[in-house]
Amino acid sequence: MNKLLKVLEDRKVLLESAYFNENDRNIPGHIHDIFVNGLPADFRLVGATTKMPDELPPALRSRCLEIFFSPLRQDNIRRIALNAVKKVDYKIDDRTLEEITKYAGNGREAVNIVQLAAGIAQMEDSKTITLEIIEKVVNNGRFSPRHEIKPQSQPQIGIVNGLAVYGPNSGTLLEVETTALPAKAGQGKWTVTGVVEEEEIGGGERRFTRKSMAKGAVENVLTVLKAFHSIDITDFDIHLNFPGGIPVDGPSAGISIATSIFSAVNKRPVDNLLAMTGEISVHGVVKPVGGVINKVEAARRAGIQRVMIPRENWLSMFASYPEMEVIPVGHLQEVLDRAFVEG
Numbered sequence: 001m002n003k004l005l006k007v008l009e010d011r012k013v014l015l016e017s018a019y020f021n022e023n024d025r026n027i028p029g030h031i032h033d034i035f036v037n038g039l040p041a042d043f044r045l046v047g048a049t050t051k052m053p054d055e056l057p058p059a060l061r062s063r064c065l066e067i068f069f070s071p072l073r074q075d076n077i078r079r080i081a082l083n084a085v086k087k088v089d090y091k092i093d094d095r096t097l098e099e100i101t102k103y104a105g106n107g108r109e110a111v112n113i114v115q116l117a118a119g120i121a122q123m124e125d126s127k128t129i130t131l132e133i134i135e136k137v138v139n140n141g142r143f144s145p146r147h148e149i150k151p152q153s154q155p156q157i158g159i160v161n162g163l164a165v166y167g168p169n170s171g172t173l174l175e176v177e178t179t180a181l182p183a184k185a186g187q188g189k190w191t192v193t194g195v196v197e198e199e200e201i202g203g204g205e206r207r208f209t210r211k212s213m214a215k216g217a218v219e220n221v222l223t224v225l226k227a228f229h230s231i232d233i234t235d236f237d238i239h240l241n242f243p244g245g246i247p248v249d250g251p252s253a254g255i256s257i258a259t260s261i262f263s264a265v266n267k268r269p270v271d272n273l274l275a276m277t278g279e280i281s282v283h284g285v286v287k288p289v290g291g292v293i294n295k296v297e298a299a300r301r302a303g304i305q306r307v308m309i310p311r312e313n314w315l316s317m318f319a320s321y322p323e324m325e326v327i328p329v330g331h332l333q334e335v336l337d338r339a340f341v342e343g
Contacts (some may be wrong), residue, residue, distance in 0.1 A: 008045065008063055011037040017313060062264065069171050072107060072300070074146070080107040084114040091128045099134045113137050145172060149173040149244055150302055152272040155341045158264035159274035162256035163299060163307070165291035171298030173275060176256045180236045180264035188234045192218050194242030217251040217279065221258040224284045224332060227316055231265055238264070252289035254280030258332055259339050264285040268340045275299040276335065278310040284332040288312040300324050308335055 007013050020035045078101045085092045116137045117129045151161055162174035195214040196307050216242060216294060225231040226228035238261060255278040263270050277286035277295050292313040299307045304324060311328040318326035
């Protein structure tokens, strides 16, 4: 690794040999020049890896332009599965093909499912891959369905579409739900489930654990609602939950949490075709977050019609989305003014 970095830095490579002696007059002049002055090495290094970025040496990463490939979408996996079926010259209907797409997390898994199903069909002396065969394959192979969250069919009280990023650059909808029950004055409690309690940061030999930023975001929200919206949390038993099996580990669900709690306390339904992302300060200011482009793309694929993002994350490209409105916001009040539907 050190030699590679040296070549990238100096743009030349120095050769080493136990048979070379700088004072040996029998060595041809051009060979002598190569070993003394090195060879030019002006090149571009192209590497592909499935490693996560923090697994690569920092010195190498700092000299590289990193390009992340998005994971395959369902229509991509469907096409791969269909091609695999055609390659083995079998028949399959659309319902069975959708079942493969539902359980295959990537192209390789789609091909493996098709191959196993074709083997079972051959044993049954059939040239058709049926739904029953696919169900047998996914059950025996312990495949899990793809995790894809869709918005609610109609506005709901306490349920908000948040946005999250998982992996290097994959966005997804993140459902936030809250129930608020009246309690005796000053005796209410709040519970949060589905968030990371503690997170480990740092790398190499220096690692330390701190309180989850998602947990801190909840506390910020409770402070803002009490200070600026006259909601005394101690008068309610509040349960905030993040369903779906994705543990939340960042602060970007701040405005989603605030909207969900506000909705549950005031019994106001939230627009089911609205999604939002943004950190919130204790003064109600919406702070910028990461992965906004991937989050907006995830909302578009899920059929969301409006997305609220922090004003500091606004990009001109968001104005060109024909089927969806991207709304920059700077304060929680702007979010609450747009989030609810009446009736």
